[in-house]
Amino acid sequence: MSxxxxxxxxxxxxxxxxxxxxxxxxxxxxxxxxxxxPDADRAREAAAGIDGAAVHTDAEAALDAPGVDxxxxxxxxxxxxxxxxxxxxxxxxxxxxxxxxxxxxxxxRVMEAEARLGRRLAQIGFMRRYDAEYRKLKSLLDGGRLxxxxxxxxxxxxxxxxxxxxxxxxxxSSVSHEIDAARWLLGQELTAVTxxxxxxxxxxxxxxxxxxxxxxxxxxxxxxxxxxxxxxGFGYEVRCEAVCEAGSARIGDPHTMVxxxxxxxxxxxxxxxxxxxxxxxxxxxxxxxxxxxxxxVVGPGAWDGYAASVVAEAGVRSLETGARVPVTLAxxxxxxxxx
Numbered sequence: 001m002s003x004x005x006x007x008x009x010x011x012x013x014x015x016x017x018x019x020x021x022x023x024x025x026x027x028x029x030x031x032x033x034x035x036x037x038p039d040a041d042r043a044r045e046a047a048a049g050i051d052g053a054a055v056h057t058d059a060e061a062a063l064d065a066p067g068v069d070x071x072x073x074x075x076x077x078x079x080x081x082x083x084x085x086x087x088x089x090x091x092x093x094x095x096x097x098x099x100x101x102x103x104x105x106x107x108x109r110v111m112e113a114e115a116r117l118g119r120r121l122a123q124i125g126f127m128r129r130y131d132a133e134y135r136k137l138k139s140l141l142d143g144g145r146l147x148x149x150x151x152x153x154x155x156x157x158x159x160x161x162x163x164x165x166x167x168x169x170x171x172x173s174s175v176s177h178e179i180d181a182a183r184w185l186l187g188q189e190l191t192a193v194t195x196x197x198x199x200x201x202x203x204x205x206x207x208x209x210x211x212x213x214x215x216x217x218x219x220x221x222x223x224x225x226x227x228x229x230x231x232x233g234f235g236y237e238v239r240c241e242a243v244c245e246a247g248s249a250r251i252g253d254p255h256t257m258v259x260x261x262x263x264x265x266x267x268x269x270x271x272x273x274x275x276x277x278x279x280x281x282x283x284x285x286x287x288x289x290x291x292x293x294x295x296x297v298v299g300p301g302a303w304d305g306y307a308a309s310v311v312a313e314a315g316v317r318s319l320e321t322g323a324r325v326p327v328t329l330a331x332x333x334x335x336x337x338x339x
Contacts, residue, residue, distance in 0.1 A: 005293050006033030006067040010059045010083050011075030012046035013037070015097060019074050020046045022285050030289045033069070036062035060086050070094070070292050072285075077102040084110050088121055093297060095288045097125040098176055099312070100305025107309040108330055111302040115333040120297040123288055124305040126180040128238075130287065131280035133251035137242060138185055140249055147245030149186055152224040154178050155252070157237040160203075161230040167209035170228050171195065171315035175214055177238075179308045180300060182216060182224045185242065190224070190311050192217040192326045195318040203231045214315060235269030236276050303336035 007030055009020050016037065023030050036056040037043035047053040056062040059079070063071060063086055071087045073080055073096040081101045087094045100122070101107040114122060128134045141149055156174055165173075183190060196213040204210040211229035218224065239252030254269070284299070291298045307329060314325040 005030040005289055006069045007031070007072050007289075008034040008036065008062040008065060008068045008070075009046070009072045009074060010036050010062060010079075011073065011097075012039070012042045013074070013076075016072075016074035017042075017046040018281070019072050019285065020050070022282060023072070023289075024050050026282050027286050027289050029293055030285075033067040034062040034065040037075075059083055063087060063090055063092060068092070073097060081106040081110055084122060085113055088113055088117060092121070093292045094122045095125060095285070096122055096305070098180070098305070099172065099309055100124045100302065101309060102172060102312075104306070104310045104313050107302075107306040111306045111333065111336075114302050115335045118335065120301055120335065122302050122305070123291075123297055123299045124301060124308075125284065126177065126184075126300045126304065126308075127277055127280040127284045128177055128181045129184055129300060130283040131277060134181065134185075134240070134280075137240065137249055137251050141185055141242060141244070142187075146242070146247040146249065149222050149242050149244050151222060151243040152182055152185065153239075153241040153243070154182075154224065154226040155237055155239040156226060156228045157232040157235070158230040159233060159235060161205070161208065161210065163205075165205075165208065165230065167207075167212075167319060168316045170210060170212050170230055171214065171319060172312045174228050174230055175226055175315065176308050176312055178214075178224070178226045178228075178240075179216070179311045180304060181240065182218070183304070183307065184300070185240075186218055186220075186222055186224075188218040188220050188222065189307065189329065190216045190327055191219050192324055193311060193315040193318050194324045195315055195322075197319065197322075201229070201231060203233050205231070209319070212319065216311070237269070238276060301336060303332060306330075 023032050032050050032053045034054040035043045035047040036059045040057050043055045054065040070093045073083045077099045194215045214226040216224040241250040314327045318325040
């Protein structure tokens, strides 16, 4: 492709509007061709000042807008299956925010639909794979210098949760990032989940089981634990420590400004995922634009989105029952076999 990649952005909420800004002002080689959101005012606000960006309230109308070459899906998770299938029907490459599809049955339908095409069109937005620290940790583990990974210790904290957040969403929305990161870092599938529920924090909304402690088992015997605490009250923190046979490595420690004044010191803590992972989102979108313009698809795909949905559903069942829940994946289509 010699010209700019025309992208239709579906969803103009917090994430979608940020992607519109990113495509318009940060990424090279792309332009915003259309923005769609059921809220027309929100779509118009996201597209304001962008020459040639069509505004729609219907997602499929945006896909059919003039100059659309690719799709970025940032709508709520329940709309993803329809958006992905509509994009596949038009042969449009897609970058889809996680979750690819919240329920495993829908995720399986999407994966099977793409497999029938015989080529990949979808990249799933697990942006931690593009974070500089996560990439360094992945390279270290793959290099083998620390020996076989034995455990991953993970922390995932948010200042507060949205009003619509449920106890299950701590697993399906928040911990879904750790699910993908663990699979990617270890190069293994996750085979079982146990979710433990400490006494809820006084800062958690009534009825929300927050925090939670999630334990994953992997196919080659590694363990992954995740402390997820979405109403910690003080900041956004994501950390991961890999413990291996010959050493350990930790990422996510603060690298920020320290202000000393009035007899004390104060260290800034990010308050939002778009702050902590701003560079990762930029790298992810740029990599997608570059690959799409070359007719390629890179990064996590539909198999990864499907696997994450299955593991998350097992986590929700463990949350509800308190039991260890095995993970059962469908056979992996040949399209998604490692090359």
